[in-house]
Amino acid sequence: MLIRDVVEADLPAITDIRNDAILTTTSLWTYYPSDVANRAAFLADQRAKGYAFLAAVEGDTVLGYASFGDFRPHDGYRLTVEHSVYVHKDHHRKGIARALMLPLMDRARNIGKHVMIGALDATNEASIALHEKLGFAVTGRLPEVGFKFDRFLDLVFVQKVLK
Ligand SMILES: CC(C)(COP(=O)(O)OP(=O)(O)OC[C@H]1O[C@@H](n2cnc3c(N)ncnc32)[C@H](O)[C@@H]1OP(=O)(O)O)[C@@H](O)C(=O)NCCC(=O)NCCS
Known part of the structure; x- marks a missing residue:
């Protein structure tokens, strides 16, 4: 497995992973799937800002991706x-998220960022466990600020100071 910057050829697979999460999970509080053009615009924006957008790949197969952006404007x-x-649902628990997160944190640190925050669905035990393993602390909970699949969702903030 290789972790590298996203290139245009990765975008259809990234769009599929993201749309699956949109349609079947509460990890992302978006209701409707998006298209490759949407991800291409995101990639262009990340490049313009010097912000990371990383892919985990094995050969031509995209296994997962990670990115960061401004917390608030x-x-x-x-x-x-x-x-x-x-991470693609067929490849969970293989260390892919961890392999993406370590260089993602380095990239943020290297451009002078101080804190990294994850905003997670409180029921997303896998993501909370992942972040705790990476040294993030749970620092906040906002009850019922989300609504998806006919239920209210609590938002949990995890954060890490990038020393
Ligand atoms: C959360 C997610 C990114 C984890 O990806 P992953 O590649 O499976 O995670 P890793 O294999 O790198 O796991 C690293 C550590 O995190 C923890 N972890 C990950 N998934 C876990 C789970 N389902 N239950 C408990 N702990 C878990 C473990 O400590 C694990 O280490 P271990 O396997 O040695 O015990 C993945 O489940 C996913 O893509 N979920 C849908 C999208 C999402 O929720 N994204 C996060 C919102 S920003």
Whole structure:
């Protein structure tokens, strides 16, 4: 497995992984699937900002991806980023998220970011466990701020200072 920057050829597989998470999980509080053009615009934006968008690949197969962006759009938050990490459902528990997160944190650190935040569905035990294993602490919970699949969802913040 190789971790590298996303290239255009990865975008159909990334779109499929993301759409599966949108349609079948509460890891992402989006209701409707998106298309490759949407991910291409995201890739262009990441490149323009110098923000990471990483893929885990084995040969031509994309196993997962991770990225970070601004936490909030105000000047005072400029040293804090919010990330996301997604692994194809056929490849969970093989160390892929961990392999993506370590260089993702390095990339944020290397451009001077200070804090990395994950905003997770409180029922997403896999993601909470992953982040705790990576040294993130649970620092907040916002009850019932999300609504998907006919139920309210609690948001849990996990964060790590990037020393
Ligand atoms: C959360 C997610 C990214 C984890 O990816 P993964 O590649 O399976 O995770 P890893 O194999 O790197 O796991 C690393 C560690 O995290 C923890 N972990 C991961 N999945 C877990 C699970 N289902 N239950 C308990 N602990 C888990 C374990 O400590 C694991 O180490 P171990 O396998 O040596 O015990 C994956 O389940 C996923 O893509 N879920 C859907 C999308 C999502 O929830 N993304 C996060 C929101 S930002």
